[in-house]
């Protein structure tokens with residue numbers, strides 16, 4: 001038993017080895033997808049699913065794995081002490097984290113191919129970081145440290161710190177992750193002012209993260225392909241380390257660079273009861289699969305090898321990203337085959353009276 005374990009450990013390549021060899025796919029976006037599947041309250045957004053419905057979380061991991069995700073990211077986003085206090089369930093903090101990590105590990109060590117996936121521990125924006133209040137910085141560091149400790153305990157192969165909109169909060173996350181010696185991915189999510197909330201530019205934040213030892217540095221969340229790509233181009237040019245690109249799947253614009261303030265002007269006849277379509281009525285602004293594929297290909301051609309999708313991700317979009325950069329994944333078996341469609345197909349058995357009706361359908 002032990003020997004097998006050691007052998008599989010030896011044959012599993014590290015994150016950096018994989019990135020040096022080509023594209024690595026990471027599915028994110030668990031929050032939106034688990035909510036969409038009916039296992040989370042929107043707005044509150046606490047991943048109680050690892051305790052309440054572990055089978056639903058396992059299923060989503062398996063679906064992403066089947067679609068080509070090389071990394072199984074433990075769903076501990078927002079599973080931090082502060083959020084648990086907000087929902088009055090602080091006593092469940094550790095069990096929630098450990099359960100999410102165990103579920104991710106189990107999926108990672110039972111891959112569909114021969115090589116194990118990488119299980120990633122995850123920390124993220126704390127929401128209490130206040131640039132002007134050093135007391136909050138200590139508190140955030142403690143929150144990160146306990147979560148990273150549980151991730152190491154449960155056998156994480158790597159760590160992901162994500163969705164930081166304060167530069168210094170990202171530096172703190174990286175500092176905590178670096179102490180473990182595990183490969184560290186750190187991605188930032190600047191808000192609509194196109195600058196970190198403590199005044200550091202996007203590119204300077206990424207440069208600093210590289211200087212501080214980030215193995216992979218980049219951007220995730222808040223921004224769709226259109227408003228993330230311009231910054232990624234600059235980041236890729238300015239950094240030597242591997243770069244990460246994980247946009248949301250919504251059509252953000254120059255006027256509205258993030259999904260928080262996208263306007264509700266999409267022919268909608270039943271408007272959101274909230275101030276903006278975020279987060280429950282974004283559906284009409286969803287990018288199609290080709291837009292995500294185009295983004296991934298463009299990023300990869302720039303030299304960005306760590307690719308994925310954040311909020312709005314679903315297995316089909318992960319497959320699209322993987323295939324856009326030349327990968328064949330288990331779900332490729334089910335890629336579109338329009339040639340067999342009853343109206344639009346080209347197969348010789350498609351009846352002429354159906355083909356002739358296409359424009360009226």
Ligand SMILES: [Zn+2]
Pocket residue numbers: 029220221222248310311
């Ligand atoms: Zn996201």
